Amino acid sequence: DAGITQSPRHKVTETGTPVTLRCHQTENHRYMYWYRQDPGHGLRLIHYSYGVKDTDKGEVSDGYSVSRSKTEDFLLTLESATSSQTSVYFCAIGQQGSNTEAFFGQGTRLTVV
Amino acid sequence: KNQVEQSPQSLIILEGKNCTLQCNYTVSPFSNLRWYKQDTGRGPVSLTIMTFSENTKSNGRYTATLDADTKQSSLHITASQLSDSASYICVVSRPGNNDMRFGAGTRLTVKP
Numbered sequence: 001d002a003g004i005t006q007s008p009r010h011k012v013t014e015t016g017t018p019v020t021l022r023c024h025q026t027e028n029h030r031y032m033y034w035y036r037q038d039p040g041h042g043l044r045l046i047h048y049s050y051g052v053k054d055t056d057k058g059e060v061s062d063g064y065s066v067s068r069s070k071t072e073d074f075l076l077t078l079e080s081a082t083s084s085q086t087s088v089y090f091c092a093i094g095q096q097g098s099n100t101e102a103f104f105g106q107g108t109r110l111t112v113v
Numbered sequence: 114k115n116q117v118e119q120s121p122q123s124l125i126i127l128e129g130k131n132c133t134l135q136c137n138y139t140v141s142p143f144s145n146l147r148w149y150k151q152d153t154g155r156g157p158v159s160l161t162i163m164t165f166s167e168n169t170k171s172n173g174r175y176t177a178t179l180d181a182d183t184k185q186s187s188l189h190i191t192a193s194q195l196s197d198s199a200s201y202i203c204v205v206s207r208p209g210n211n212d213m214r215f216g217a218g219t220r221l222t223v224k225p
Contacts, residue, residue, distance in 0.1 A: 004156075033211070042117065042202065042215030043157075058211065090156055099145050099164055102213070104156030 003027045004105040006091050012111045019078040021108050023091030025071075031095050032074040033058075034066060036087040037107070043090060049074055081112045116140070117205050119216035127224055130193055134219045136186040136203030144206040148177050148188045151200045151218070160188070160201075193223045 003026035013019050023032060030051055035043040035058075045058030047066040055066050063085060067075045078085055088109050094102035117138045126132050138146070145164050149157035161170045161177040163186070169178050174191045190197055200218040207214070 040217055042204075042217050044215070045211065045213070048211045056211065092156075099162060101159055101162070102147075104149075104158070106156050107154070 004091060004093060004103055006089075006105040006108050008108060009106065010109045012113060013081050015082060015112055016080050019081050019110065019112075021076045021089055021091075021110070023074045023076070023105060025074075025091075025093050027093055027103075028071060029093040029095075030071075031093060032068065033092040034064075034074065034076045035090045035092065036060065036085075037090060038087050046076065046089075078110075081110075083112050086110060086112045117203055117214050117216035119201075119203050119219050121219060122217070123220040123222070125222045125224060126193055128193060128195055132190050132193060132221065134188045134190075134201050134203075134221070136188070136205075136216055138184050138186070138203070138205045138214070138216075140184075140205040140207060140214050142207055143181065143184075144208045144212075146177075146179055146186050147204040147206070147213075148175070148186075149202040149204060151202055153199070157202055190221075195223050195225060197221060198223045 005024045007022045033048040034046040037043045044060045046064050049055045049068040065077045088107045090107050091105040120135045147162045148160045151157040160175050163179045176189045179186045200220050202218045203216040205214050
């Protein structure tokens with residue numbers, strides 16, 4: 001899995017509570033990404049980072065924030081979880097617009113009840 | 114609109130048979146096209162990546178083709194195995210660092 005670890009792997013939380021998902025890489029990649037995957041949809045970009053403290057929004061960023069205080073860690077926070085944020089979340093590394101490899105983590109299954 | 118459409122949505126074949134999965138896209142401008150395999154409960158794993166100038170690329174029993182003029186790609190799986198059961202995802206990138214467009218995938222089931 002190219003040195004990418006997501007935690008937790010599974011989480012159930014209540015509506016309105018904050019949740020933080022962690023992505024840790026050991027590949028020293030500059031670029032890191034958070035996606036969500038829902039049935040019938042392709043993966044959709046939430047936020048991405050192009051360096052420490054450098055982040056930008058993706059296609060479905062509403063309700064999510066991110067932080068990257070060091071190269072190896074990229075955190076995704078749901079400030080106040082909603083049922084529509086029930087999904088599988090994937091972290092990825094690699095420069096995705098280039099012709100080089102992009103690697104994905106194992107995913108975090110989040111259920112908001 | 115920058116879309117990636119895959120067909121069929123799902124497919125069941127017998128072990129040992131061949132199959133072809135389709136990907137049509139409207140993404141523009143084009144940087145590259147990737148095929149990923151995603152096993153249940155795991156993240157996607159890259160099979161092939163093709164740039165504009167490449168029209169075929171193989172990875173073992175997997176062969177991807179690309180027709181950039183018609184904006185179509187296919188993934189051909191030869192002599193299928195039970196372990197090929199997975200979702201196969203077509204991804205088209207535009208130039209830049211944050212613009213990969215994902216298809217919804219084809220769910221392949223290989224039966225003994």
